[in-house]
Amino acid sequence: MSIWESFKIALNALRTNLMRAILTTLGIVIGVASVIILVSVGNGATHEVDKQINSLGTSMLVIFAGSSRVMGRSAGANTDIPLSEGDLVAVRDKVAGVSAIAGQLSDSAAVVNGSANWITQVSGIHAEYNQVRDWPVESGRELNAADIRSAGRVALIGQTVAKELFAGDSPLGAAVRIKNVPFEIVGVLSRKGQSSMGRDQDDTVLIPMTTARNRVVGKSGVQNDQVGNLYAKIDSSSDIAQAQEEIESVLRQRRRSGANAEDSFSVRNLAEMMRARTEVLSTLSYLLAATSAISLIVGGIGIMNIMLVSVTERTREIGLRMAVGGRRRDILTQFLVEAVTLCLLGGLIGSALGVVIAAAIAYAADWPVSVSPDVLIMSMTAAAATGIIFGYFPARRAALLNPIDALRSE
């Protein structure tokens, strides 16, 4: 008897007890559906993070100023030195791999356009900022070295600010007031999206570093050459880790830190850190998927249970099949095929359910979801394997029945 014939017999047997078949396979349905949902949501999140890594700017190092703290205490005197223009020049000139470098000195401020008012992040930058961040303007021009030198009152605005203050009108050439200082908008930045922290990067205004220092970033104790954080773009041909070490060594020399002293700055490879976080995230999502695979085991036990019931109910049929020439392996195959069919049925329903729910999550939560065919194939295979593993014992019991006893059973 061919597998195909066994399959038809199995379908017939399942149809006669349709309700029972569906209830039995519910464990498989839930298992497969949750595996698909979790993996798809996890994959989607990973893609999203990849997108954010790309939005950071590839091969970029960020240098943060500030005292490093140990157990909440400042780790020593003179560790609170901000980064300065001198630091910028030193890094640019002494570290071989740095192809562009820019500071970003930020503060929060209200930006006013006529009666419209929007509180956003205002950052002073250097001319190479757009290049370092891989963040070109969509319209208008970037800030240039002349703007920086002359402390020009010019600004670039992000997409969110443009939307909030100009609501569809072209902002180019318009004048806005930031802390009562008038600025001319010379460019609108292209869309950047969310940062890894979930902050809207398009909610920003960029102005020349010099202007920011003099007029906008009004922190007490702002030194006249401080530059906030430094963003350094590393040549694609250079080793980013080596560049990181060189930057650290240059800054240590400038600050005359002792070999064992705590640094008063930190150099970070944000993309690297984010990638590490993504790995944790995707590991977590696979771990969750594995947990939900446990429900496949529970479902498998349900299958085994119902197959044992089925073997008992159909003992006479098994006897008859043996009497007319069914061999033990024919009986074994028949019941195995039936168990596998049951599980595949559950797998199909579960896959459909999983895809629908994943799509619903994507729609409702605006959360990226991607269902890959790999996951579907994987979960169907797992369902079939469940059928074979948990169907084997009942099928074997059927195959080993004594034909006489089986025929005589009621």
Added chain:
Amino acid sequence: MTRSLSQEANTGATAPLLRAVNLTKTYAMGEETVRALDGVSLTITSGEYVAIMGPSGSGKSTMMNLIGALDVPTSGELFIDNRNIATLDSDELADLRNRQIGFVFQQFNLLARTSALQQVMLPLSYAAVPPADAEKVARARLEQLGLGDRLQHHPRQLSGGQQQRVAIARALANNPKILLADEPTGALDSKTSVEIMRLFTDLNRQGITVILVTHEAEIAAWARRRIVFRDGRVIEDAVQSPVWDAGAAVAGALP
């Protein structure tokens, strides 16, 4: 063929289809050992029409299980079509049942929610006959038994007599040498019983060996040879004149 028992009716030219030599079968029933068969020797040749009789516990059912290759003897030899079933493994026994023996049961033993055609195709598919050919053969068998218009009917949609005829068509599917019927009319009314017995008689005339296992004398009366069991032994083995051959008066009395 050194020993040839009870071959009165046949010439030596016919080879024995079934030969039992000193067969015993014992069962363990708790502490006790039950001797269901106690040294049975008999020979059935091809084309015979045999009734095996005896009260319950006489050993006739055990004998039927052995003849049907459903079981193997504790000792002694049983040759079916020249093969000693004691030496066969489970697959070979299944194959023997599939090709040489057609079973007919008291309760028909048809599969629920399965069409007559599918029922008859079952032994063919176990014989690895391709489905298209199997369907052709099954259709022919059912038509031969007057069920040509019932091919797609399920057991529930058929009368008892029709169900038993489907079962007989199934038994004949692989063209077996032996038709082994266990109380084939036990679940039928007397009129239908006669129809079924006529069918067996016709089939025997066409050459198939028919073995009826029954405790009813009326049914046994249809056979040409009667073997009676008691306490695990053959106590009577005689050729008889069957009812349908007993003269015009009796024949005329039959419907």
